[in-house]
Amino acid sequence: MLSLFLKGFVIGMIIAVPVGPIGLLCVNRTLSKGPLYGLASGFGIATADAISGGVVVLGLTFVSSFLLAEMLWLRLIGGFFLCYLGFKIFLTEPKPRSMIDKENNNLLAAYASTLLLTFSNPLTLLSFVAIYAGWGVEDLSAHRFLAAVLMLGIFCGSASWWVALSGGMPVVRVMFTHDGLRWIHRVSGAIIAAFGFIILLSLTQNLSR
Numbered sequence: 001m002l003s004l005f006l007k008g009f010v011i012g013m014i015i016a017v018p019v020g021p022i023g024l025l026c027v028n029r030t031l032s033k034g035p036l037y038g039l040a041s042g043f044g045i046a047t048a049d050a051i052s053g054g055v056v057v058l059g060l061t062f063v064s065s066f067l068l069a070e071m072l073w074l075r076l077i078g079g080f081f082l083c084y085l086g087f088k089i090f091l092t093e094p095k096p097r098s099m100i101d102k103e104n105n106n107l108l109a110a111y112a113s114t115l116l117l118t119f120s121n122p123l124t125l126l127s128f129v130a131i132y133a134g135w136g137v138e139d140l141s142a143h144r145f146l147a148a149v150l151m152l153g154i155f156c157g158s159a160s161w162w163v164a165l166s167g168g169m170p171v172v173r174v175m176f177t178h179d180g181l182r183w184i185h186r187v188s189g190a191i192i193a194a195f196g197f198i199i200l201l202s203l204t205q206n207l208s209r
Contacts, residue, residue, distance in 0.1 A: 001149055008053070008153020009160075011131055015049050015124075016158040021082055021195035022117050026162065028089055028188045029110065030169040038169060040107040042162020044114035048124070050155035056128040057150055059141040078120030079199035081113075086193025090186055 016023075022045060030038025118124060131137075140147040 001146070004146055004149050005153040005156075007135065007137070008150040009157035011053065011128075011135070011137075012046070012049060012154040012157025012159075013161055014131065014157075015053075015127060015154070016045065016161040021192050022114055024188050024192055025085060025089075025117075026114065027165065027169065028184070028192075030166050031184060032089075032092065033110075035166045035169060036107060037110050038166040039162060040110040041114045042166060043159055044111040045118050046155050046158035046162060047111075048115050048118035049158045050151045052119075052124045053128050053154040054147055054151040056125060056132060057137060057140045058144070058147050059139045075120065075199055075202075078117055079196045081117060081120070082196030082199065083193050084196075086189045086191070086196060088189070089192060090189030092189075 026038050026041045026045070029041050137150070140150065
């Protein structure tokens with residue numbers, strides 16, 4: 001059982017470490033709104049990773065089939081949302097650190113937004129299918145407790161990455177001037193919006209065929 005948890009922990013780290021648009025969003029939120037806001041965003045991703053890993057290992061084909069069947073709409077929503085967030089970040093003026101500490105940011109909204117964004121990408125499921133096949137993780141549909149242990153490991157592995165990242169970002173923030181943080185907003189916002197635009201562009205190309 002411990003070995004299954006550790007395997008899940010490593011898988012969670014593998015899934016979390018590559019910096020994509022949602023990871024970049026967490027970094028930006030940590031720098032602009034503080035470590036707790038970034039951590040809540042990271043926990044949303046970790047929760048989605050754990051649930052996706054559970055869906056695959058439990059063999060819940062009706063869930064995975066639904067997500068894959070609705071891939072077009074999910075990617076459409078996710079693409080528009082990334083474009084919106086990217087433009088919003090691009091236009092947002094970074095606030096002084098003293099103001100960040102006094103703000104009462106909505107942590108639940110931060111958690112829910114990254115949770116839904118991660119779910120809007122059905123490729124997350126396919127990533128788990130590939131990793132499970134490579135690591136020899138078997139179908140645990142008849143062993144739900146063991147599946148829960150694996151899911152806990154995935155969550156802890158993914159969450160530990162976001163804890164480390166959110167904990168280190170305030171140190172990085174101190175190194176930047178206000179103008180430097182403004183440029184970070186501009187660049188990260190443009191990249192996030194570009195990811196959303198690429199998703200939407202790929203969908204239009206698929207529909208035109």
